[in-house]
Amino acid sequence: MVYEEEQTADRFVVDKQAPTDQVIALAGNPNVGKSSVFNELTGMRQHTGNWPGKTVDLAQGTTTYKNQRYVLVDLPGTYSLIAHSAEEEVARDFIHSPDSDLTVVVCDATSLERNLNLVLQIMQITEKVVVCVNLMDEARSKKIAIDLPKLQELLGVPVVGTSAVKKEGIEELMEAVRQVAFGEVASNPYMLEALRSLHEDPEKEVFALLDQASSIAKQVVTYRKADYDQRDRQLDKLLTQKSTGIPIMLLLLLSVFWFTIEGANVPSDLLADMFNRFGDWLLVVTTQLGMTKWLQDMLINGLYKVLSTVISVMLPPMAIFFPIFTLLEDFGYLPRVAFNLDKHFQKAGACGKQALTMCMGFGCNAAGVVGTRIIDSPRERLIATVTNNFVPCNGRFPILIAVITMFFTGSQASLTGSLLSAIFLTFVILLGVFTTFYVSRLLSNTLLKGMPSSFTLELPPFRKPQIGQVIVRSIFDRTLFVLWRAMIVAAPAGLLIWVMANVHVSGQTILQWVTYFVDPLAQLMGLDGTILMAFILGLPANEIVIPIMIMGYLSSSTITDFSSLAEFKQLLLTNGWTWLTAMNMLLFTIYHWPCSTTLLTIYKETKSVKWTWMSFIVPTLTGVGVTILTIFLARMFHLV
Ligand SMILES: Nc1nc2c(ncn2[C@@H]2O[C@H](COP(=O)(O)OP(=O)(O)OP(=O)(O)O)[C@@H](O)[C@H]2O)c(=O)[nH]1
Numbered sequence: 001m002v003y004e005e006e007q008t009a010d011r012f013v014v015d016k017q018a019p020t021d022q023v024i025a026l027a028g029n030p031n032v033g034k035s036s037v038f039n040e041l042t043g044m045r046q047h048t049g050n051w052p053g054k055t056v057d058l059a060q061g062t063t064t065y066k067n068q069r070y071v072l073v074d075l076p077g078t079y080s081l082i083a084h085s086a087e088e089e090v091a092r093d094f095i096h097s098p099d100s101d102l103t104v105v106v107c108d109a110t111s112l113e114r115n116l117n118l119v120l121q122i123m124q125i126t127e128k129v130v131v132c133v134n135l136m137d138e139a140r141s142k143k144i145a146i147d148l149p150k151l152q153e154l155l156g157v158p159v160v161g162t163s164a165v166k167k168e169g170i171e172e173l174m175e176a177v178r179q180v181a182f183g184e185v186a187s188n189p190y191m192l193e194a195l196r197s198l199h200e201d202p203e204k205e206v207f208a209l210l211d212q213a214s215s216i217a218k219q220v221v222t223y224r225k226a227d228y229d230q231r232d233r234q235l236d237k238l239l240t241q242k243s244t245g246i247p248i249m250l251l252l253l254l255s256v257f258w259f260t261i262e263g264a265n266v267p268s269d270l271l272a273d274m275f276n277r278f279g280d281w282l283l284v285v286t287t288q289l290g291m292t293k294w295l296q297d298m299l300i301n302g303l304y305k306v307l308s309t310v311i312s313v314m315l316p317p318m319a320i321f322f323p324i325f326t327l328l329e330d331f332g333y334l335p336r337v338a339f340n341l342d343k344h345f346q347k348a349g350a351c352g353k354q355a356l357t358m359c360m361g362f363g364c365n366a367a368g369v370v371g372t373r374i375i376d377s378p379r380e381r382l383i384a385t386v387t388n389n390f391v392p393c394n395g396r397f398p399i400l401i402a403v404i405t406m407f408f409t410g411s412q413a414s415l416t417g418s419l420l421s422a423i424f425l426t427f428v429i430l431l432g433v434f435t436t437f438y439v440s441r442l443l444s445n446t447l448l449k450g451m452p453s454s455f456t457l458e459l460p461p462f463r464k465p466q467i468g469q470v471i472v473r474s475i476f477d478r479t480l481f482v483l484w485r486a487m488i489v490a491a492p493a494g495l496l497i498w499v500m501a502n503v504h505v506s507g508q509t510i511l512q513w514v515t516y517f518v519d520p521l522a523q524l525m526g527l528d529g530t531i532l533m534a535f536i537l538g539l540p541a542n543e544i545v546i547p548i549m550i551m552g553y554l555s556s557s558t559i560t561d562f563s564s565l566a567e568f569k570q571l572l573l574t575n576g577w578t579w580l581t582a583m584n585m586l587l588f589t590i591y592h593w594p595c596s597t598t599l600l601t602i603y604k605e606t607k608s609v610k611w612t613w614m615s616f617i618v619p620t621l622t623g624v625g626v627t628i629l630t631i632f633l634a635r636m637f638h639l640v
C-alpha cells in the first residue's frame with residue numbers, strides 16, 4: 001500500500017480537579033442520546049444530531065450532584081466492544097482504563113434488544129454500571145412499553161428511564177450514579193460472574209450474549225402496536241427508493257438554497273446600509289477629533305470596511321442556512337442522503353459514509369475532515385479527506401451567491417431572480433459533488449488503490465426536531481462561532497491589505513506589485529491579478545476573499561463607496577469583468593486550496609505532511625486546469 005500508516009491520536013487526559021472527583025463514562029450504541037445526556041448534565045454543547053457517528057472523540061465536562069463533583073466523559077457510539085473502527089476503540093479503551101470509575105450505558109428504548117447486547121458486554125469488563133434507558137418519550141409515542149423494574153432485576157444493575165431532550169429522569173440518573181459510586185448499591189455478583197464465565201469459551205461467547213440480550217428484551221418490552229414504525233417505513237421508501245430519492249434530494253437542496261438567497265437579501269442590504277452610515281459618521285467624528293489622516297484611513301477604510309463587508313455579506317445567509325441544515329440533520333435526513341449516494345461512492349471506490357462527511361463540509365470543511373473518522377478504512381478516509389474541499393463551506397457560499405446574482409440571474413430582489421440564482425447555485429454545488437466522485441475514483445485508481453469496503457449504515461428513526469432549540473443552538477454555536485472566527489481573521493487581514501495598498505516601493509504599492517506578479521497566471525485562468533491575490537491572501541478564511549478584492553479594486557479606481565450589489569457589480573465591470581471572469585471566479589471558488597484551518601485539521605488528523613500537501617494540490621490543480629480549459633473552450637467557440 002502506498003499511503004502511510006495512521007498514527008494513534010494523542011492520549012486523552014481526564015481533567016480531575018480533585019482526587020475525590022468521580023469519573024463517569026457515557027457509553028452506548030450510536031445515536032441513542034449520549035451527547036444529549038452529557039449536554040444536559042454538564043451544560044455543555046457537544047454536537048448532537050440524528051445520525052450515527054457524530055461524536056468521534058472523547059469530550060469531558062463536570063457536574064455537581066449532592067456536593068460531589070463528577071467528571072463526565074462523552075464517548076463515541078459503539079455497537080460492540082470488539083473494536084472495528086478508530087472511534088469504537090477509543091470507547092472500549094476508556095471503559096477499560098483505570099481512569100474511569102463508573103460507566104453509564106445509554107440505551108435506546110425503541111430498540112432495547114440490540115442495546116442490551118452492549119450493556120452485557122460492558123458488564124463483562126467493569127463492575128460499576130448504571131443503565132440509562134433514554135428516548136422514553138419516543139418509545140411512548142410508538143406505543144412501546146418497557147418494564148424498567150423488571151429490567152433492573154434481570155440485569156442486576158440500576159436502571160433509570162430518561163428523555164434527555166425533555167430533561168426527564170436526569171435527576172434520577174444522577175441519584176443512581178451516586179449510589180453506585182459510593183457503593184450503596186452494587187451490581188449483582190452472580191450476574192457479573194455468569195457473564196465473565198462466558199469468556200472461557202470465546203467461540204460461543206458472542207452468541208450466548210446475543211441470546212441473553214434477546215431473552216431479557218422479550219421479558220421487558222411490549223409492543224402495543226404491531227406496525228409501530230409503519231409511517232417511518234413509508235417515508236423512508238419515498239426518500240430512498242430509486243425513482244423518488246434523488247429527485248426529492250435535489251428539490252430539497254434547491255429549496256434550502258432558495259430560502260437562503262431570498263431570505264438573506266433584505267437583511268444583507270439593511271446591514272450594508274447601516275454599516276455605511278455608521279462608517280460615514282465615524283469619518284465625521286474622527287475628523288472633528290483631529291485624527292491623523294492616515295490613521296483614520298487605515299482604521300475606517302481598512303479595518304472597518306473589511307469587517308463590515310464580512311458581516312453584512314456573510315451573516316444573513318449563514319443565519320438562515322445553518323438552522324435549516326441542522327433541522328434536516330435532527331430530523332434524520334442526512335443518513336438517507338448517504339444511502340442514496342452510497343452506490344456512486346462505491347463505484348468511485350470510496351465509502352458511502354463519505355456522503356455524510358461531504359454534507360458536513362457544506363457547513364465547514366474542517367468539521368467535515370474530522371467527521372471522516374466515522375470511515376473505518378484508512379484508505380477511504382484519506383479519499384474523503386482529500387476531496388472534502390470540493391463542497392463549498394459557509395465561507396464560500398456568499399461568494400457564489402453574490403457572483404451568481406450579479407452576473408447570471410439579474411436582480412436578486414425579484415422572485416424569479418432568486419429562484420434562478422438558487423437553480424444556478426444548485427448546479428454549481430452538483431458540479432462540486434460530481435468532482436468529488438470523479439476525483440475519488442481517480443485517487444482510488446492511482447495513489448490510493450484498493451477495494452471499497454462494505455459497511456452497514458443504519459437509517460435512524462425520523463425524529464421531530466426541537467425547533468426552538470435548534471435555531472438557538474445553530475445561531476449561537478455555529479453562526480456566531482464562524483462569524484467570530486471570520487472577524488478575528490478579517491481584522492488583521494484588513495489592516496495588512498491597507499498597508500499593502502498604501503506602502504509604496506519603487507513607485508508602486510505592494511499590493512500592485514503582488515497583483516502584477518500573479519497577473520500572468522491569473523490571466524491564463526480567465527481571472528485577474530486582484531482576484532487571484534484575494535484568494536491567496538484569503539488562505540486564513542474564504543470569508544475575506546470578497547473584502548480583499550474590493551479593497552484591491554478600490555485602491556486603483558475612482559469609486560470610493562458602495563453599499564449594494566449593483567454598485568459592486570459596477571466596480572467589477574470597471575475593472576474589466578465579463579461573464580467569463582465571473583464564471584471562472586465561480587469555478588475557482590469551488591476548486592482551490594482548503595483554508596488554513598482545514599489544512600491544519602488535515603495535518604492533525606492524518607499526521608502526514610504528504611497528505612496535507614495532497615489536499616492542497618488536488619483541488620488547486622483542478623481549479624487551474626478547469627479555468628484554463630474554460631477559457632480555451634470559450635475562445636474556440638468564439639464566445640469571447
Ligand atoms: N425525542 C428524543 N430525542 C432525543 C432524546 N435524546 C436524544 N435525542 C435526539 O437523538 C439524536 C441523537 O442524539 P445524540 O445525543 O447526538 O446521540 P449520541 O448517542 O451522542 O450519538 P453518537 O455521538 O452519534 O453516537 C439527536 O437528534 C437528539 O436530539 C430523547 O430523550 N428524546
Ligand SMILES: [Mg+2]
Nearest residue numbers: 034035054055
Ligand atoms: Mg454523541
